[in-house]
Amino acid sequence: MDVNDRKPTVAPKLYMSGYVFVVAAQHIINETDLTIFSFKILCKEGRMNTSKKSIGSFIFQLIVLSLFLGCASTPGRDEALDPVMAFALSENNNQMAVSTVSQEIALFDIYPLRFRSLLTIEGKRIKPKLDQLFRSPPLAFSNNGQFLIAAGINGQVMAWDSRSGNLKFSNSIETGTLDLVVTPDDGEFITIGPNIALWHINTGKLIGTLKLPPGVTATTASIPKQGKAIFVGFSNGEIGVYSLTDRNLVRTFKAHQSAVTGLAFAPDGKTFASSAGLYDPRIWNIDANMDSITSIPNSDLTVSAAHETRKTEAVKMLALILANVGSFHLVGAPTQGFLPVSADPKSQNAQYCGPKVAFSPNGRYLASTGNMSLLSTGEFQLFLTDLINNQTKTFSIYGCSVGFSKDSKIVITGGLRSPTLRYTESGKKVSTDDDVN
Secondary structure, X not given: OOHHHOOOOOOOOEEOXXXXXXXXXXXXXXXXXXXXXXXXXXXXXXXXXXXXXXXXXXXXXXXXXXXXXXXXXXXXXXXXXXXXXXXXXXXXXXEEEEEEOOOOEEEEEOOOOEXXXXXXXXXXXXXXXXXXXXXXXXXXXOOOOOEEEEEEEOOEEEEEEOOOOOEEXXXXXXXXXXXXXXXXXXXXXXXXXXOEEEEEOOOOOEXXXXXXXXXXXXXXXXXXXXOOEEEEEEOOOEEEEEEOOOOOEEEEEEOOOOOEEEEEEXXXXXXXXXXXXXXXXXXXXXXXXXXXXXXOOHHHOOOOOOHHHHHHHHHHHHHHHHHHHHHOOOOOOOOOOOOOOOOOOOOOOOOOXXXXXXXXXXXXXXXXXXXXXXXXXXXXXXXXXXXOOOEEEEEEEEEEEEEEOOOOOEEEEEEOOOOEEEEOOOOOEOOOOOOOO
16 A cells, blocks of 8 residues: 555644754654654755655655755854854843754854854754744843853753853753843842742752742743742743742732743833743733732723833724634734734643744834744744734744843844844844845
8 A cells, every 4th residue: 555545643843934853754754654843944045845755755755855954044053053042132232142952052142143052062062852843042241241051952051151152061960951041130040841940050069949839830931020920921821920038939810721931021111021822922011029910901991192101001902803813804004924824822832942022122112923823833933013013923933932122123033044134114024235224
């Protein structure tokens, strides 16, 4: 019987504009009736689609895909890095650190985008597992920009001097780290997932852990500008608020139907955004003492013509936009690129990486990412919202990470061999030859 006549087995479908991570090879072993593997690849405007291929043809396509990966390069480096799925920005506006799916850590100049140095051992790449295809180690700079910390590199938490590139420490850490934040005084850093662990930033020694509510794991975190508390997302959709003074859990509140994947505070520290599921961003207000946390009600959506109130009301308009995502219509907002089509983005847990959110440092823009295509678990979108003009643009991107340059001119996402930079105002990709300044 021909292999195409047999009952298809379940195989992963990876659909991304610009990048396909070849992971289905492991399914070839002991599988003689693998018939369905569909993918889409775009490299230098070239496209290729396949489906219902025999094993021989399937293996051939894997080889072709490997060749297509050679289309991309790492600016300033002869040997290209593996796909970049996480990054951190230094207080020095022109320095960025990235991590790859193979757990490489590298430094880049942003303007223009150029590879600067590799901090991990040259040639030492750790093959990602299936559930880690679109994840790479979380990392963060100290607030003074002196140190870079990364967690989950071959079971280690590591730190480097960002100026010299010298390794500062390397200590063991539990598996499953999803996020990393630094306290405002640069005294400690905190790793998130599955527990909440506090570490001394100078020595890398474990200080202790914060107590979790029963039956949950920690999934993401963010510290507001005031620096009095740390907000932690949980696997049950709740958000917990811990005091950074006594490290006790002050309160929890239900925020989402599925695991919280992203948290970010607006520059004023009074508003924050959260994300969960495949795409479920929400906006919250907190009072000065953090005693009250409320979602922005849809019933209060009125935009004043007065310039001073326009910024605040624009956030409320965004809440309406996000509320309408359930019906997949971005109200009053032009779109570019792919539209979301997933059946239930709010309640489904992300299979590969969890959607993130980020405010621009000037407070004008909110970026949120999602994974909402019915075609595949591998297609991700960036939703870039202008909070003053109430306009949202969408773009196909790599992975879930998102952030802004310190001057708010550039929005950054993952990339095939280096991070992807776009002009925040237009959404146009930044060329390596562009003079951003």
